[in-house]
Amino acid sequence: MTADSTPALVQSEEAPDGAPASPAGATSGAHGPRARNTKAYLQYAAAKIAGAIVSLFAVLVTSFFLFRLIPSDPVKQMTGGKRVSEQQLENLRHQFGLDQPMWKQFTSYIGDALTGDFGTSYQFHTPVIDKIADALPATLLLTGTAYVLYSLLGIWLGTRTAWRNGSRSDRFNTAFALTLYSVPSFWLGLLLIIVFSVGIGPIPGMFPTGGLESGGETGFAYVIDVAHHLILPVITLVAVGYAQTLLVMRSSLLDEMGSDYLTTARAKGLRDDVVRRKHAVPNAMLPTFTLMFVNLGHVVAGQILVETVFSWPGLGGLFYSALSVPDLPLVQGLFFVFATAVILANTLADILYPLLDPRVGR
Template sequence: MSTRYLLGKLAGAATSLVLVVVLGFLLFRVIPGDPVVAMTRGRPVTRDQLAALRAELGVDRPVHEQFTAWVADALRGDLGTSYTFRRPVLELIGERLWPTVLLAGTATLLAVALGLWLGARGAWRHDSAFDRISTGAALAQWAMPTFWLGLLLSMVTGDLFPSGGMRYPDTPPDFPSQALDVAHHMVLPVLTMVSVVYAQYLLVMRSSLLEEKHADYITTARAKGLRDDLVRRRHAVPNALLPTVTLVFLHLGLVVSGAITVETVFSWPGLGLLTYEALTGPDLQLLQGVFVLLAGAVVLMNVLADLLHRVLDPRVRAS
C-alpha cells in the first residue's frame, strides 16, 4: 500500500471530521425547543432567572461565539456539560458506551454470520425453495419498523424474557450470575436488531456469489473433479466475501447509532437511550458530543474498509 494512498485517505477522513463538527453543531441549533425552558419546566421561575440560566449555559451568545468556544473546548478533550444530567458529556458517554457496544456488537456478529450463511446457500441453490423462502423472509423482516418488531416480540414472548433494562437489581454480584442476567436481558433486543439487519448481508452475499458462480475459475475447478461443496467453500465464497467485508466494516461504524430505537424500546442503558433522552431536552451539549462520536466512528470504519479492501483484493492494488 503506497504512502500517498494512505495519506490521501487520512486527509479525506480529516476533512470529513471537520465537516461533521460543523454540521453537528449547526444541526442541533435548528431543533425546536428551548433547553432552558425544558430544564425549568414545572418550576416557578422568573424571566430574570431564565436569562441568568441562559447566560450560565452560554446559549444567549451569538452562534459563532458558541461554536468557537465549543470547538476550542473539544480540542482540549472537553465536550461540555450536559444540561439535563449536569455532568460532563465525556463521562456520560463513557458510562453508556460499553452497554451499547455489547448489545449492538453481539447483534452485528450474529446478523453477519446468519446473513452470510443464508446468502451463500441461497445463491448456490438459486431459485430453490430454500432461496425463495430465506430471501423473502429476510426482506419482510427488513421492511418492518424496528420499534414495532420490538414491541411485538415483547408481547409474544410474554414473561419468558425481560422487556426492559440490562439487569435485575437483586442479582447476586458474582460474575456468572451477572453475566447470565445480562444475557437474559439481551435476548429480545438482540433478536430485534438481528431480524431487521441480517437481510442486508444476505442480499449482498447472495448477489456477489451469483456473479462468481459463472466465473471461469469456477468452471475450471469443477472440471478438475472437485466436489460441489469444495468449489463453493474454497473458491467461490472467499471471492464473494470481498464486497461483504466492505459492507460489514461500514456498518460497524453504525453499530452505536443503529441501537437508538432498540435501546429506547427496551430501556437498554446505552448511547441510544442517552441520545433519546438528550433529544427530549434538547440537551445540546450531549447531542453534539454523541453525534461527533457516532460520525467519527463511521468515518474511521469507512477508511478501514477502503484499506482492507485494497489489501484483500489484488485487483484494487493494481489499479
C-alpha cells in the same frame, strides 16, 4: 528450437549507448513493480485518511448548527414547566453560555471539541465525555453481540441460498429475508415485547420488557440476568441485520457462479463443496466485507430506536433522552461520536479493501 525462436524475455538487447540492457527480471528493486504498487497504495491510503479528517471536521461544524435549529428553549425545558422568574432564566443562560453571540459559541465549541471537551450536560450536570463513557459499554454489549451473530448467520445462509439458487430453501430464505429487511426495527421490537414479555394468548410473558438488569444479582447470577435482558433486543437487531447481509452475500455469490475459474476448478475434479469454499466464496465476500465494516461503525453508534423501545441504558437511549430536552452539549457530543464511528469504519474498509482486491487503489 532455433535461436530466432528464443523468448524475448531471456534475450539480451543492446542499450542505446551500446551497454547491455538489464534482464527483464531485474525490476524488483527500488523502482520495480512492487515498489510502485506500495507507493500507489500509500498514496491511496493517505487520500482516504485525509478525506476522513475533513469529514470529521465537517461533522463538528454540522453538529453545532444542526441541533440549534430545533425550535425549543433548552433552559425552559430544564425547568420542567415550573414557575421561574426571567432573571433566573437569564442566569441559567449565562451559566451555560447560551447568552453569548453565536460566533463565539461556535469558536468555543470547536476549540474545546478538538481537545476532547464537549462541555457539560444540561440535564445531568456532568461532563459529556463521562456520560458517554458510562453508556458505551451497554451499547457495545448489545450491538456487538448482535453484529457477530447476524454477520455469521447472514454469510452462512447467503452462501447456501445462492449455491442452491432456485431451490425451495432459496426461495423461502430470500422471501423471509426481504420481509424482515423491510420491517422497521422499532416495530419488530414492540411486537416481541407484546408477545414474549407481556404475553398473548397461550404464550406467557417470558422476558423482561426492558433494561439491562433486574438488580440485586451478583456473580454468575448477574451474568444470567443480563443475558436474559439481552435476548429480545438482540433478536430484534439480528433479524434485521442478518437479512441485509444474506441478500448482499447471495447477490455477490450469484455474480461469481458463472465465472470461468469456477468451471476450470470443477474440470480439475474438485468437489463442489471445495469449489464453493475455496474459490467462489472468497471472491464473493468483497461486497459483504464492505457492508460488515459499515455495520461495524453502527456498533458504536448504537440503535437509537431499538435501545429506546427496550429502555436499554446505552448511547442510543441517551441520545433520545438528550434530544427531548434538548441537551445541546450531550446531543452534539453523541452525534460526533456516532458519525466518527461510521467514518472511521468506512475509512478502515477503504484502506483494507485493496489488500483483498488489488485492482482497487492502484
